[in-house]
Amino acid sequence: MKFENSLKYAQSLDAQDVLSKYRSEFNFPKVNGKQVIYFTGNSLGLQPKRAVxxxxxxxxxxxxxxxxxxxxxxxxxxxxxxxxxxxxxxxxxxxxxxxxxxxxxxxxxxxxxxxxxxxxxxxxxxxxxxxxxxxxxxxxxxxxxxxxxxxxxxxxxxxxxxxxxxxxxxxxxxxxxxxxxxxxxxxxxxxxxxxxxxxxxxxxxxxxxxxxxxxxxxxxxxxxxxxxxxxxxxxxxxxxxxxxxxxxxxxxxxxxxxxxxxxxxxxxxxxxxxxxxxxxxxxxxxxxxxxxxxxxxxxxxxxxxxxxxxxxxxxxxxxxxGMEKLIAKRDLITSYLEFILKEIASEVGGDFEIITPENPKERASQLSVLLHGEGRALFDYLMKEGVIVDWREPNVIRLAPVPFYTSFEDMYHFGQILKKYLQK
Missing domain, CATH: 3.40.640.10 (Type I PLP-dependent aspartate aminotransferase-like (Major domain))
Structure with missing residues (x-):
């Protein structure tokens, strides 16, 4: 699939997503009054409303x-x-x-x-x-x-x-x-x-x-x-x-x-x-x-x-x-996140490396990004901007888009937030 780094394109993927309705079934934290972009479902998943x-x-x-x-x-x-x-x-x-x-x-x-x-x-x-x-x-x-x-x-x-x-x-x-x-x-x-x-x-x-x-x-x-x-x-x-x-x-x-x-x-x-x-x-x-x-x-x-x-x-x-639909979205949204990361790096630079295998059969809902030139400052910036990510020593940020509640629009907005930081 030929991806595009645009809001309209991301929204079009969400419109085709058969799991998009489940996003409203989860409670999202807020930062500065805005719903967060949540990338840490590999650490603690969001709360399903029906769990209450x-x-x-x-x-x-x-x-x-x-x-x-x-x-x-x-x-x-x-x-x-x-x-x-x-x-x-x-x-x-x-x-x-x-x-x-x-x-x-x-x-x-x-x-x-x-x-x-x-x-x-x-x-x-x-x-x-x-x-x-x-x-x-x-x-x-x-x-x-x-x-x-x-x-x-x-x-x-x-x-x-x-x-x-x-x-x-x-x-x-x-x-x-x-x-x-x-x-x-x-x-x-x-x-x-x-x-x-x-x-x-x-x-x-x-x-x-x-x-x-x-x-x-x-x-x-x-x-x-x-x-x-x-x-x-x-x-x-x-x-x-x-x-x-x-x-x-x-x-x-x-x-x-x-x-x-x-x-x-x-x-x-x-x-x-x-x-x-x-x-x-x-x-x-x-x-x-x-x-x-x-x-x-x-x-x-x-x-x-x-x-x-x-x-x-x-x-x-x-x-x-069913796992079949979850895995299908997992593969697509993880690939789109990978595309966004590489696009931002090519546009404004960024000394980071995706250390998760490129082969979709050898990975799942996670991309681990090794930060060669940024480190903890980037993590702190993302968290303040409402992008909840996971930091692992010495300098890895883990990003886990979860099929149940992560949207393709989230991927686009994350890219723009990352771009803003790198431009500084």
Whole structure:
């Protein structure tokens, strides 16, 4: 498609956008009395207006029914989480029985590692990416120490090549081969938070399985953003947060995937709790733990219904639209943003570099811009002008246009604000 850097052209793209009506379903902050241009849905998604209704419904049931809300609310609390399995399975490419919601992301990764990281004398190493998101680094380090092992001898990092910003698939596959039969687990972010690179999860999973290693994916930046086929790829487990592209609210509940091939394996250790026990016999208060069949059997505690309510509101929006339409707009609007950035640079100059892969198959709703000549001053300027972006040290600005609520006109106006700064 031949793009144009003009307001009229941007508005014409919005007029053709089948998702444009959803923009009015979100609450936007304001700066200087004007609605912001919001580029940080990869950190915290905007609030869906219907989320307020869902939370208020729970509050009303709590006030009027109290404990009886567990069974007699319009959406009974005791099985509230079961409403997520079907729609979330479509978002992550799984069977409904393979998906559950519980806890928060890093807590769930710890719990899943309790099952899938069982090191032996010969098979104990964990493969992860260089400079993974800090939570992933910390959880892997502490899990290794929990097992009495030395992180320096146990954790193997895949590194970028000198002078390159992104990982090469062949380097990841080669590292798996190098570690070989000592490899116990691969745990990597499926979409790199810093550069926005989407990894080849299918082939990485397959290669690790060739060495009988388990494979888990941190999908914090991938769920609700890219096409996932977790069941088909054969991933052993995955977890994701819900507050980025799925707009469920700050620090909200995490989703989990456990492949059905593990559901009936009684040799797998798991950390149990009342809510993971056989649902039909839960209130018999039996002494022996009998986990529910499927992903729900990894749950531990009674679910936080007030947290799940806004998540359910958002998930139902995904169900209405479908990932195919979201991905189609994602690709178009991200390409248009890339065009705008390059046009402004050619018009007035600007010493910056897009470090996100150019190939649309290797990226999603994010462009990471490396600022060679500007730095923090540009970030501060954009924020004061009502362009909400994300700063990452040492000098990267992340821009994430989200299909549900970002418009093509936003892209144009952002370009004009950037141009004004560079002209100064």
């Amino acid at each position: 209704e869902y939370v208020n419904e729970v509050m009303k049931d709590w006030a009027e029914l109290a404990v009886e809300g567990h069974f007699y609310a319009d959406k009974p609390w005791w099985d509230y989480h079961e409403r997520f399995s079907e729609p979330l399975s479509k978002i992550v490419g799984a069977k409904p029985i393979e998906v559950t919601v519980m806890n928060t992301l890093t807590v769930n990764l710890h719990l899943l590692m309790a099952t899938f990281y069982r090191p032996t004398v010969k098979k104990f190493k964990i493969l992860c990416e260089e400079k993974a998101f800090p939570s992933d680094q910390y959880l892997i380090q502490t899990q290794v120490k929990f097992h009495g092992l030395d992180p320096k001898e146990t954790i193997v990092e895949v590194k970028r090549r000198p002078g390159e910003h992104n990982f090469r698939t062949e380097d990841i596959l080669s590292k798996i081969e190098e570690v070989g039969d000592e490899l116990a687990l691969v745990l990597i972010g499926g979409l790199n938070y810093y550069t926005g690179q989407v990894l080849d999860m299918k082939n990485i999973t397959k290669k690790a399985h060739d060495y009988q290693a388990y494979v888990g994916w941190d999908l914090a930046h991938a769920a609700g953003n890219i096409e996932l086929k977790l069941h088909e790829w054969g991933a052993d487990f995955a977890a994701w947060c819900s507050y980025k592209y799925m707009n469920s609210g700050p620090g909200n509940a995490s989703g989990c995937f456990i492949h059905e091939k593990h559901h009936n394996n009684k040799d797998l250790v798991r950390l149990g709790g009342w809510w993971g026990h056989n649902k039909e016999r839960r209130f018999l208060m039996e002494p022996e733990y009998e986990p529910i069949a499927g992903a729900h059997g990894w749950q531990i505690s009674n679910l936080p219904i007030l947290s799940l309510a806004p998540y359910l509101a958002s998930v139902e929006m995904f169900e209405e639209v």
